[in-house]
Amino acid sequence: MIVKSEKDLVNTYTLDSSNFRGEAEKVYIPENEVELAELLKELNSQNKLVTISGAGTGLAGGRVPKGGVVVSSEKFNKIIEFNENKKTITVQSAVTTNEISEILEENGYFLPTNPTETTASIGGNVSTNASGSRTYLYGSMRNFVEELRIILTNGEILILNRNIKVDKVQNENLKEVISLTTLSGKEIQLPILNYEIPKFKHSAGYYTSQNIHPIDYFIGAEGTLGFISEITLNVMKKPDNILGLIVFFDDINKCISFVEELQNNKINYNDNSYKNLTTANPRLIEFFDKYSLKMLREKYTQIGTQYESAIWVEQELFFEHGINNEEKSDLILSSWYDLIVKYTNLSDETWVAQTPDEHRKFTEFRHTLPEKVYELIAQNNQYKVGVDGAVPNGNLSNLYNAIVEKSEKYNLNRVIYGHIGNNHLHGNVFYENERDKENAQKFYDEALEQVLKMKGTVSAEHGIGKLKVKYLEKMFGSEIINQMRSLKTSLDPNHILNIGNLFNF
Numbered sequence: 001m002i003v004k005s006e007k008d009l010v011n012t013y014t015l016d017s018s019n020f021r022g023e024a025e026k027v028y029i030p031e032n033e034v035e036l037a038e039l040l041k042e043l044n045s046q047n048k049l050v051t052i053s054g055a056g057t058g059l060a061g062g063r064v065p066k067g068g069v070v071v072s073s074e075k076f077n078k079i080i081e082f083n084e085n086k087k088t089i090t091v092q093s094a095v096t097t098n099e100i101s102e103i104l105e106e107n108g109y110f111l112p113t114n115p116t117e118t119t120a121s122i123g124g125n126v127s128t129n130a131s132g133s134r135t136y137l138y139g140s141m142r143n144f145v146e147e148l149r150i151i152l153t154n155g156e157i158l159i160l161n162r163n164i165k166v167d168k169v170q171n172e173n174l175k176e177v178i179s180l181t182t183l184s185g186k187e188i189q190l191p192i193l194n195y196e197i198p199k200f201k202h203s204a205g206y207y208t209s210q211n212i213h214p215i216d217y218f219i220g221a222e223g224t225l226g227f228i229s230e231i232t233l234n235v236m237k238k239p240d241n242i243l244g245l246i247v248f249f250d251d252i253n254k255c256i257s258f259v260e261e262l263q264n265n266k267i268n269y270n271d272n273s274y275k276n277l278t279t280a281n282p283r284l285i286e287f288f289d290k291y292s293l294k295m296l297r298e299k300y301t302q303i304g305t306q307y308e309s310a311i312w313v314e315q316e317l318f319f320e321h322g323i324n325n326e327e328k329s330d331l332i333l334s335s336w337y338d339l340i341v342k343y344t345n346l347s348d349e350t351w352v353a354q355t356p357d358e359h360r361k362f363t364e365f366r367h368t369l370p371e372k373v374y375e376l377i378a379q380n381n382q383y384k385v386g387v388d389g390a391v392p393n394g395n396l397s398n399l400y401n402a403i404v405e406k407s408e409k410y411n412l413n414r415v416i417y418g419h420i421g422n423n424h425l426h427g428n429v430f431y432e433n434e435r436d437k438e439n440a441q442k443f444y445d446e447a448l449e450q451v452l453k454m455k456g457t458v459s460a461e462h463g464i465g466k467l468k469v470k471y472l473e474k475m476f477g478s479e480i481i482n483q484m485r486s487l488k489t490s491l492d493p494n495h496i497l498n499i500g501n502l503f504n505f
């Protein structure tokens, strides 16, 4: 096992893409599960704080250590199997989103969620319940995780598979609990968390539901419950073709109405009629406000200065199920055209993508934006201050207006972009001096207050990490946070793992 203790080397593990910095004594890089299990057991016996590191692209400080040591997943980088019969892929947790996409692509498959940051590890994606552009249609990582292999702090190995029935028993206090058995035969009892979570896009705190499967506790747990060593994902066959459009708007309210009309007409991918559709029904709806377009104009000079906002959509086309293929494509295009002219005077400016190369360029266009945002954040030497909230249907313009109003109140430069189809916007503000830093914090507090008033979530995809702990408590209240603590204690009784994520002790 590699151990790094030189300060410069350790420092590369003590921050993430939020630019939040922590500290650690050492970094351990186990090569395999046996080494990892022994290491965790030893550190647990010393009560040493342990922070799990994936690729470090997180945006909430989740992998940032608050002292103690870092255990990096980086050597868990093997692709184990793509199984076409089962439509699954099994990988170790440091395999990147990009590597998974490449293998699937070669075989004509894809991971529907498609987390946006391609250098992120799949372990990080599962631990933050990451989302991607296609989450509008397909939901978050949770929907595609079939099996997890997890190493607990006492060195025990737990395998959780969605198809394996969960045993519920009464514990010594006559309370119903989930009973799990580790590979070595040890029994673990987990509490059944009993609270409501939002039904829309949400990645804040432990998941629960009626008939909760324990695998769902670990997805989005931000490394607080165990080290995920191996993951099996359900994947899907690629559609026959994709239509991509970037539509520009001269009026922000009409842009929002355009999205709402699409939301109202949404047909789910598991609906029988989905593959035969001849009307506009996108798999992704992404938003760019005027300041995002301004930022992108440095590279994409063709963006007109009169554009107020833009929406990127993609729709899947399935030919073998449809009527005449060309006719079907024409019907879908004309359905989009009708919708676009209804909501913008800039319909002639629409960009169209139909070939893989054109789709790649659209994806690059979208990804350039957060890259530029994080570059600017690093350049300003500021923490990321960005709303990651989602709200229930019917509140989209309230969410947008709240971010605009609060950034204007504090005179902060902003960009608003993101997954508007899920009523989920990233509202980032920038600061370069101490006064604006305080104002940025006030902006963030007040914007999230508005999100909570709309019964929204404080994090729809980046997670809580260490940067949003107080907002998780605001969202759920102390009784529910205590339930979350009890789940953590049942798996990590010495409280050594990823301490400071989600809540404090």
Ligand SMILES: Cc1cc2nc3c(=O)[nH]c(=O)nc-3n(C[C@H](O)[C@H](O)[C@H](O)COP(=O)(O)OP(=O)(O)OC[C@H]3O[C@@H](n4cnc5c(N)ncnc54)[C@H](O)[C@@H]3O)c2cc1C
Pocket: 016, 017, 051, 052, 053, 054, 055, 056, 057, 058, 059, 061, 062, 063, 073, 093, 115, 116, 117, 119, 120, 121, 122, 123, 124, 125, 126, 127, 128, 129, 130, 131, 132, 133, 222, 223, 224, 226, 227, 228, 229, 370, 371, 374, 461, 462, 498, 501
């Ligand atoms: C340009 C850019 C764009 C982004 N776009 C999106 C987006 O569209 N959607 C989205 O959801 N996120 C996005 N992100 C955020 C980030 O990519 C995700 O949060 C990602 O899931 C983090 O993965 P990672 O491997 O970098 O994890 P890290 O940052 O290393 O860790 C994240 C959390 O996961 C835990 N963890 C990591 N590996 C394991 C493991 N094996 N076992 C247990 N716990 C583990 C860590 O302890 C930490 O709490 C973006 C980031 C950037 C920089």
